[in-house]
Amino acid sequence: MFVPAKLQNMDDKLKLKSQVCFPIYALSREIVKHYRPFLDEIDITYPQYLAMMVLWENEPQTVNQIGDKLNLDNGTITPLLKRLAAKGFISRKRKSCDERVVEISLTESGKQLKSKAEKVPQKVVESMGVTPEDLMQLKAIVLKILDRAK
Amino acid sequence: MFVPAKLQNMDDKLKLKSQVCFPIYALSREIVKHYRPFLDEIDITYPQYLAMMVLWENEPQTVNQIGDKLNLDNGTITPLLKRLAAKGFISRKRKSCDERVVEISLTESGKQLKSKAEKVPQKVVESMGVTPEDLMQLKAIVLKILDRAK
DNA sequence: TGAAATTATATTGTGCACGATATAATAGTG
DNA sequence: CACTATTATATCGTGCACAATATAATTTCA
Numbered sequence: 475m476f477v478p479a480k481l482q483n484m485d486d487k488l489k490l491k492s493q494v495c496f497p498i499y500a501l502s503r504e505i506v507k508h509y510r511p512f513l514d515e516i517d518i519t520y521p522q523y524l525a526m527m528v529l530w531e532n533e534p535q536t537v538n539q540i541g542d543k544l545n546l547d548n549g550t551i552t553p554l555l556k557r558l559a560a561k562g563f564i565s566r567k568r569k570s571c572d573e574r575v576v577e578i579s580l581t582e583s584g585k586q587l588k589s590k591a592e593k594v595p596q597k598v599v600e601s602m603g604v605t606p607e608d609l610m611q612l613k614a615i616v617l618k619i620l621d622r623a624k
Numbered sequence: 625m626f627v628p629a630k631l632q633n634m635d636d637k638l639k640l641k642s643q644v645c646f647p648i649y650a651l652s653r654e655i656v657k658h659y660r661p662f663l664d665e666i667d668i669t670y671p672q673y674l675a676m677m678v679l680w681e682n683e684p685q686t687v688n689q690i691g692d693k694l695n696l697d698n699g700t701i702t703p704l705l706k707r708l709a710a711k712g713f714i715s716r717k718r719k720s721c722d723e724r725v726v727e728i729s730l731t732e733s734g735k736q737l738k739s740k741a742e743k744v745p746q747k748v749v750e751s752m753g754v755t756p757e758d759l760m761q762l763k764a765i766v767l768k769i770l771d772r773a774k
Numbered sequence: 775t776g777a778a779a780t781t782a783t784a785t786t787g788t789g790c791a792c793g794a795t796a797t798a799a800t801a802g803t804g
Numbered sequence: 805c806a807c808t809a810t811t812a813t814a815t816c817g818t819g820c821a822c823a824a825t826a827t828a829a830t831t832t833c834a
Contacts, residue, residue, distance in 0.1 A: 502652035574782040
């Protein structure tokens with residue numbers, strides 16, 4: 475049943491079925507696919523939804539504060555926030571006391587989006603057909619590993 | 625300790641900490657980051673490594689066979705395979721009996737890459753600092769959920 | 775105080791990821 | 805046997821994801 479990695483022979487090590495990382499990579503993409511139809515309705519992508527979530531929780535925040543929370547670097551978060559600004563959900567303003575810092579705030583439209591977004595998580599869980607128990611177990615082990623790996 | 629989703633209040637539903645999907649998305653990217661230094665040494669990316677793994681296991685295979693195994697559509701797998709061909713690891717040939725089908729084979733260079741790649745999984749596990757037990761548990765729950773979701 | 779180091783953000787280049795569409799070959803069917 | 809449907813692959817457009825580099829503002833400290 476349980477085969478310790480050490481007992482795996484060399485031939486198996488490179489089989490897709492033996493991999494742990496591939497299922498996680500596949501699941502991550504599968505989750506985003508399940509989010510898509512619901513997020514399409516409110517005109518945002520999954521990474522944009524994550525950024526909005528960070529702001530719904532606390533606002534305003536700087537570009538780096540948002541990037542740090544999502545583990546996304548500048549090359550990803552800057553254009554992402556620009557797209558959210560172009561859609562009118564957030565506004566960008568340089569701090570007068572430190573002109574390096576760009577502060578991101580929610581617009582009225584961005585605040586209103588929150589109530590629509592609140593229904594999304596439950597819809598996704600239903601769409602994926604997973605039980606809350608499995609989800610909690612998954613989350614626990616993922617957080618444990620993520621904590622070590624970072 | 626365990627809070628059923630139904631008992632979560634509306635305010636918590638959109639907090640990053642309450643999300644299950646975000647940690648998976650974050651872990652998936654974190655894993656790829658841990659692969660990068662080792663894959664850089666053999667001049668391939670993580671998705672390219674997955675495609676090579678499919679071919680090391682069985683060869684030749686068509687474009688769609690490879691894409692199906694990785695859950696990657698044509699718009700992703702076609703250019704990825706072209707890049708692997710440009711690097712000289714694979715060759716592409718249309719089948720004479722059905723000119724629609726492109727068959728992908730390993731070149732000598734592609735076959736030789738396998739022995740170098742065999743050391744990678746163990747190095748990544750060490751680099752991430754996870755135990756085999758955690759990995760097996762993670763894989764089990766991820767596969768269970770992936771199976772339902774697909 | 776002014777040059778060097780640090781910090782925050784932006785830009786560039788490459789490679790996914792995927793929906794939508796295109797193209798061309800083959801199969802099915804009236 | 806033509807004509808429609810299907811299939812396999814490719815192309816296009818948008819949006820991440822990230823390393824590397826650039827830029828500009830602030831800090832540090834000699």
